[in-house]
Amino acid sequence: MPYDASRIVILDRDGVINRDSEAYIKSLEEWQPYPSSIEAIARLTRAGLTVAVATNQSGIARGFYDEATLSLMHAELRRRVQEAGGNIAHIAYCPHGPGDACDCRKPLPGLLEQIREALGLDNLKGSWMVGDSLRDLQAGEPMGCRPVLVRTGKGSQTEAKGVGLEGTLVFDDLAGFTDWLLANERP
Structure with a gap:
């Protein structure tokens, strides 16, 4: 079944799906989803929307954890x-x-480009980009994504700065956005 870009919701991970930490989420034990986020993702899926995740994980480059540990966290996320x-x-x-000069670290759009390719789409115009930081939203801009800020994680601080949020929808958390989207989105 081909994907419809306007029915795709791209989520940042840390601070949107799970609690964030200034010390990084370094193990499966430290990965703690917000109580309502797993159900919110399931509700989006059951409503016929496609959910993808775009996440910076510089803790790997910094030596705090490895890709095998990250895979365990993502397997647990998928399982739940x-x-x-x-x-x-x-x-x-x-x-x-930050200093690796890659094209995938948000605010660059490389991760969203990877999602676009994985889903076999020509573009992501009209998709939703949900994040808790300005760089999440900036990654979606060149791809034509509609920006959504959640106040969890670093979201309240991002909102308080008020810079670069023009046209951004703001919700308390992923569940709040999901409630709004499912009430306002046309299938």
């Missing part, structure tokens, strides 16, 4: 979402640090 009746179509991650 599937258990709730949902699905994550693709998880794109950037393992690089």
Whole structure:
């Protein structure tokens, strides 16, 4: 079944799906989803939307954890979402640090380009980009994504700065956005 870009929701991970930490999420034990986020993802999926994840994981480049540990976290995320009746179509991650000159670290759009390719789309115009930081939203701009800021994670601080949020929808958390989207989106 071909994907419809306007029915794709791209989520940042840390601070949107799970609690964030200034010390990085370095293990499966430290990966703690927000109570309502797993069900929100499942609700989006059950409503016929496609959910993908785009996440910077510079803790790998910094030596705090490895890709095998990240895979365990993502397997647990997928397991919990599937258990709730949902699905994550693709998880794109950037393992690089800020100085690595890659094209995938948000605010660059490389992770969204990976998602676009994985889903076999010509573009992501009209997709939703949900994040808790300005760089999440900036990654979606050149791809034509509609920006959504959640106040979880670093979202409240991002909102308080008020810079670069023109045209951005703001919600308390992923569940709040999901409630709004499912009430306002046409199938």
